[in-house]
Structure formats: structure tokens, C-alpha cells
Amino acid sequence: MGLDTEYTETQRAIARFVESLASRYGRKYIRDLVSSGATFPHAMWNDIAQAGYLGMAIPEEFGGTAMSYDDVRVFFTEMGRHGLITLHFVSYFMDCLLVGAGNQAMKERYLPKLAAGEYWSFAITEPSAGTNSFRISTSAVREGSNYRINGQKVFITGFAESQKLVLVTKTDVKGTGPRKEAFTLFVIDRNAPGITCTPMNMGTHSPESQYIVFFEDVVVPEENRIGAEGAGLEILFNALNLERIVIAALALGLGEHVFAKGVAYAKDRVVFGEAIGSHQAVQHMLARAFVKLRLANLANREAAIAFDRGNDSRTVGMYANMAKLACTEAAFEAGDAAFQVHGGAGITDECDVAAILPMIRTLRVAPINNEMTLNYLGEKCLGLPKSY
Known part of the structure; x- marks a missing residue:
């Protein structure tokens, strides 16, 4: 476009x-x-x-x-x-x-x-702590000037290929303090003693692997701690706003990529003597998808600019969550429209439409599902009662 x-x-x-x-x-x-x-x-x-x-x-x-x-x-x-x-x-x-x-x-x-390109991975999700990050149980127990880490993480993108790992842990293992101050972040060497991993079987067509990572008595020096002990969630909230903007941009761009294929096909494919794009059933479907893609792009632009302006975290969070929701939903609708326009041809490798859709769909649920973005907007922006 x-x-x-x-x-x-x-x-x-x-x-x-x-x-x-x-x-x-x-x-x-x-x-x-x-x-x-x-x-x-x-x-x-x-x-x-x-x-x-x-x-x-x-x-x-x-x-x-x-x-x-x-x-x-x-x-x-x-x-x-x-x-x-x-x-x-x-x-x-x-x-x-x-x-x-x-x-x-x-x-x-x-x-x-x-x-310079050294690749790191990031680990927050656990088998029983996906959307509900407060249930994280991977522990980091202080021992003098070190921490001893035990636990498990899942859906860790590219762990085996990384040099370092940013790890989210629970340092208030007894739960005696405020839960927002229970978590701490660390930088950990990928090959530190006590770390093992196993690849997960995934169905998406993209060049990365997801891993289950195990931590057994992994000793990490205090100097590898990011920020103060217990400050992990506060640090994460700011970073997650940027993550939402990145996810929104990736989804939007990928939606536009496959959507452009649908528009081109609608111009070239002739059935009963006319290009299928001349029929309103096709043309209106594509036009609506186009509008939603453009509006979603504006939402993500505003989110990024709010970040650059140094707006308060609540304002940035509002726009970042709006953008993540709008871009992933618009991208999926545009991809689905492109598939529909191609008909049976959309399944072929030559058209390269079907292979892209699973990734767009994935971005509606990962690394944060769109229902949670709606929960955030309902509570933080509309002042509605907490729903979860």
C-alpha cells in the first residue's frame, strides 16, 4: 500500500x-x-x-x-x-x-x-502463570551476594539460540509483602549450570522455536539483578507498553502484506468475463478491511508518539493497549478477507496466503491476549469494576 x-x-x-x-x-x-x-x-x-x-x-x-x-x-x-x-x-x-x-x-x-546483534531471550510465562503473572512461582532466594533460582518457564522464544536471558522471578517467596513488590528481574547466562531446556512442538510457520526452560539451583550474582529487589513488575509495566507497540506494528504490517495479495488478486482474477474486484461483495469486503488497517495504524502511531512525548504510563498504556487490540484485529480481518478473495487458490504455496494467517492469529493471543487488553481499557480507562 x-x-x-x-x-x-x-x-x-x-x-x-x-x-x-x-x-x-x-x-x-x-x-x-x-x-x-x-x-x-x-x-x-x-x-x-x-x-x-x-x-x-x-x-x-x-x-x-x-x-x-x-x-x-x-x-x-x-x-x-x-x-x-x-x-x-x-x-x-x-x-x-x-x-x-x-x-x-x-x-x-x-x-x-x-x-551489535547479540541475541537474548525473555522469560516470564509459566505453565500456571500466563495471563495471570502474579502466579509466577519461579523463585529467586537470596544467599549472601547471590540468588539461587528454581522453577520453570514455557513459550520462551529462541532460548537455545540466545546468549543471555532476562528472567522474571519471585523473590518474596513467602508472600509476606505487597504482591506488586514480590518480583525481581535478572540477566542470566544462557549456559549457566542448572539450566536445561526442551523444544516445544508448534504449529506456526515462522523461523523460531519455543522452549520449556528448567532452572535447578541456578546461582546468579547480585550484580545481575535488574533494578531493586521487588521492582520487577514496575519495570515490566513500562517495557510491556513498548512490547504492545512492537506487536501491533508486526501484526499490522503482516496484515497489510497479505491484504495486498488479496487486492492484487481481485484485480487480476477474471470470472464470468469480469474481474472479481468489480463485484461489490468483494470490493466492499476489501474496502472495509482497508479502512480498519489504516485506522489501526493511526492508533499505533499515537501510542508510539505518546511514548516519545514522555506521557505518563497510564496514558501510554491506554494507547498501547488500544493499538495492540486494533492492529491485531484489523490484521486478522484483512488476512481473512485476502484468503476469501483467493478462494481455493489461497491454500496454495504459490499464493503464500495460508502460511501467514496462523502468525497473525497468534498475535491476537500472544504475548498478551486481546481480552486482557479489553480488561485493561475497561478498568483503567473507563473506571469499570475489575473483571478478573
């Missing part, structure tokens, strides 16, 4: 970079990775890092390029528009919470490596 008219010159440069990247890799690269069983897009990832786009949220003094969050939004929207999607991007940008919460020593030690 072309460059957005509101793009700044920097954002147009981002779009040109992604277009160049797609000319070297593109959907065939992603599909070949999936077919071969590969779990990480090394070549593409390295090119992105060398161009500075893995350091967008990192200050220049630590090797980053310090772009705005609205620029981050544009980058991921454009990646999606070219079908270059992997959930590795989501976990990677969650690790950038070090920018706001890490101490100076941690920033100097880790941020240059992240900006």
Missing part, C-alpha cells in the same frame, strides 16, 4: 532499508528457513544489526542509534509489510528494558552487545 504519507525523512529511510533488505531475503528466505527446520534468521539478523536497526532503542553512548519509538514502530510495520516476521524481535526488544532499568555498569556491559 506504499509509504505512509505521515512518514518523516528518517522513517522513509527506514522504509527504503527494509525494502532493500527484502530484496536480499524476502518471503522465500523466511519460507526456506521454516522448511529446513532452521530456528534463527542469522544472515538477515546480522544485516539488520550492522545497519544499526537493532540499536534503535539504545542510546548512542552504548552503541545504539537512539531513534524514536515512532521510528521503531515504522521499522516493524515495514518488516511486516514485506513478510519478514519472526517473534525473535519481540523478545529482543523486551530485553531493551535495560535501557531504563539497568544500572550504569549493566548498561556498559550489555547494551553495546545488544546493539
Whole structure:
């Protein structure tokens, strides 16, 4: 659908970079990775890092390029528009919470490596603590200047391929204090003694693996703690707003990618002597999807700009949750419309429509489901009673 008219010159440069990247890799690269069983897009990832786009949220003094969050939004929207999607991007940008919460020593030690493309994973979800993060039971018990960690995490994107892990733990294991002060974050070496993992069987067509990760008496030094003990949730809330903007951008771009296929097919496919796009049943379906995609894009733009303006966390949270909901819903509707327009052809590898839809659908439930975004908006923005 072309460059957005509101793009700044920097954002147009981002779009040109992604277009160049797609000319070297593109959907065939992603599909070949999936077919071969590969779990990480090394070549593409390295090119992105060398161009500075893995350091967008990192200050220049630590090797980053310090772009705005609205620029981050544009980058991921454009990646999606070219079908270059992997959930590795989501976990990677969650690790950038070090920018706001890490101490100076941690920033100097880790941020240059992240900006240069060192891949990290992020671990919060547990078998009995998905949406309800307060049920996290992976414990970190202080022992002098160290912590001893025990527990289990699930759906950890790219853990086996990562160098480090940002881990969410419970330090108030007895539950004697306020539950919002019970959790603490750590940076952990992927190969630390006591850590094991096993891959999960997934049904999506994307170049990453999900893992179950086990922690058995893993000793972590105090210096690897991110922020103060018990400050984990406060740190996470700010990072999760950025995560929602990234998810929204990825979903929106991917929805536009497959939607463009539907529009092109509607112009070219002739049935009973006429292009199917000339029929209102097809044309109106596509036009409605187009409107919803454009409105969702505006919502995500406002969320990113609110972040850049330094608005309070509640305002940013409102826009970020609105954007996540709007973009994932609009993307799925657009993808479904594209599939419907293709008819039986939508199932074929040649059209590359059916393979994309599971990822768009996944983004409606992960890493946060849309029902929880509605709960947030109902309670925090409308003042309705807590519903969960």
C-alpha cells in the first residue's frame, strides 16, 4: 500500500532499508528457513544489526542509534509489510528494558552487545502463570551476594539460540509483602549450570522455536539483578507498553502484506468475463478491511508518539493497549478477507496466503491476549469494576 504519507525523512529511510533488505531475503528466505527446520534468521539478523536497526532503542553512548519509538514502530510495520516476521524481535526488544532499568555498569556491559546483534531471550510465562503473572512461582532466594533460582518457564522464544536471558522471578517467596513488590528481574547466562531446556512442538510457520526452560539451583550474582529487589513488575509495566507497540506494528504490517495479495488478486482474477474486484461483495469486503488497517495504524502511531512525548504510563498504556487490540484485529480481518478473495487458490504455496494467517492469529493471543487488553481499557480507562 506504499509509504505512509505521515512518514518523516528518517522513517522513509527506514522504509527504503527494509525494502532493500527484502530484496536480499524476502518471503522465500523466511519460507526456506521454516522448511529446513532452521530456528534463527542469522544472515538477515546480522544485516539488520550492522545497519544499526537493532540499536534503535539504545542510546548512542552504548552503541545504539537512539531513534524514536515512532521510528521503531515504522521499522516493524515495514518488516511486516514485506513478510519478514519472526517473534525473535519481540523478545529482543523486551530485553531493551535495560535501557531504563539497568544500572550504569549493566548498561556498559550489555547494551553495546545488544546493539551489535547479540541475541537474548525473555522469560516470564509459566505453565500456571500466563495471563495471570502474579502466579509466577519461579523463585529467586537470596544467599549472601547471590540468588539461587528454581522453577520453570514455557513459550520462551529462541532460548537455545540466545546468549543471555532476562528472567522474571519471585523473590518474596513467602508472600509476606505487597504482591506488586514480590518480583525481581535478572540477566542470566544462557549456559549457566542448572539450566536445561526442551523444544516445544508448534504449529506456526515462522523461523523460531519455543522452549520449556528448567532452572535447578541456578546461582546468579547480585550484580545481575535488574533494578531493586521487588521492582520487577514496575519495570515490566513500562517495557510491556513498548512490547504492545512492537506487536501491533508486526501484526499490522503482516496484515497489510497479505491484504495486498488479496487486492492484487481481485484485480487480476477474471470470472464470468469480469474481474472479481468489480463485484461489490468483494470490493466492499476489501474496502472495509482497508479502512480498519489504516485506522489501526493511526492508533499505533499515537501510542508510539505518546511514548516519545514522555506521557505518563497510564496514558501510554491506554494507547498501547488500544493499538495492540486494533492492529491485531484489523490484521486478522484483512488476512481473512485476502484468503476469501483467493478462494481455493489461497491454500496454495504459490499464493503464500495460508502460511501467514496462523502468525497473525497468534498475535491476537500472544504475548498478551486481546481480552486482557479489553480488561485493561475497561478498568483503567473507563473506571469499570475489575473483571478478573
